[in-house]
Amino acid sequence: MAAAQPLDPGQRQRLLTLATYASVGVALLLIVLKASVWMMSGSVSLLASLIDSLMDAGASIINLLAIRVALKPADRGHRFGHGKAEALAGLAQSAFITGSAVLVLLQGIKRLADPEPLDAAWLGVGVMLFSIAATICLLLLQRHVVKRTQSTAIRADALHYRSDLLMNASIILALILAYYGVARADSIFGIGIAIYIGYGAITIGLTAMQILMDHELPxxxxxxxxxxxxxxxxxxxxxxxxxxxxxxxxxxxxxxxxxxxxxxxxxxxxxxxxxxxxxxxxxxxxxxxxxxxx
Missing domain, CATH: 3.30.70.1350 (Cation efflux protein, cytoplasmic domain)
Structure with a gap:
């Protein structure tokens, strides 16, 4: 909660717009890559990552719209400004992430009871390594933007992408184990990822609710x-x-x-x-x- 250096409205708008467009762009690129490899491999872990990227894209689009509203100056109907639109975006992200976690959890349980062999596992590993590199680049940009703007919406988005790093690493391990004959590794990792995603959703949702309910500063x-x-x-x-x-x-x-x-x-x-x-x-x-x- 350290104080950021004051920015004029134009600088703030440019930084927030850059961060949101970058987030949408990375999510859309990863969706295309993960969907292609998932259809070839059938991996539950990769499906979890694909759904997570779909949720990332949806949440980032909501962020983009919410930030446009939040940047509007105070007016006669909103004398304290429109800043809480960012918290609403964080709450929407929480709902998106919770939905993705439930879907992956159900798919993982189903595949755990009836495991299937994976195809194109090494292609999946390559896609996840690319995902890690793209996510790190995005997080560096988001970290800079949050430091300058103290944006709640970008902070929530960055929290989710940080969890993606651990998730992507675990998916690589799951794909390798499944390739070498550990049949249920993919399902077990998929379930674990779903639980982890759900925890992140709760964290984001509670933070947004505290802001909407005018919780005191630290x-x-x-x-x-x-x-x-x-x-x-x-x-x-x-x-x-x-x-x-x-x-x-x-x-x-x-x-x-x-x-x-x-x-x-x-x-x-x-x-x-x-x-x-x-x-x-x-x-x-x-x-x-x-x-x-x-």
Missing amino acids: DEVRSNALRLAREVPGVIGVHDLRTRESGQHWFMQVHVELPGDLSLNEAHELGENVRKAIQSGYPQAEVLVHKDPV
Whole structure:
């Protein structure tokens, strides 16, 4: 949750658009390759990876649409902006990933009871090695974009692609074992991958729900914001800090205790100093300061 350097709207839009289009492009390329090899091999593990890529493409398209909405400036009907569209995209990703996990799990159980020999196993290994290389390149781009924009949608997308690395490596092992006669290895790995995907879906869904329900920012952020406010000269005390997150924006409300004999102008100036002190540490935060006389 480290603060990102402020970006102008144009820079942010270009970075988010680049990340989403790259995600869609990688997913579509892998879909074509995996579908071709799966039809030749019949591997459950490869089917799991194919379905996962289909879900990646769907989720990335949802991300693209959601980010376009989230980038819209605040308007009369949405005074706090449209940032929660990113959390909605994360929730949609969770649903997509859960569906793929259930489908792969059922197929793995079916094939475990009735194992079948695999064809074109080494071609499948080649496709998975290419998938790993493409995924690593995409993750490097997403990491840069998340660091600059703090996008919830891109962060959720990157979480899923990180899990793909482990999944792809396990599929390579499953294909090799199945090729050398371990008949049920492909099914067992497919079931394990389905469970792992399901765990990732729960993680993404819970994160998105916390944002949609205006969950407080992390304790270390809150503690540091209070410290920054207390360090402003003239502030007697600070209390009742409330925080929430909406896309790349944070919202903070805080009560500061000031001497009761200050003039209105002096109290206002001190309140502005508190706001600027907090924003110096968290430039993505919109801070509202309430002054209480002591």
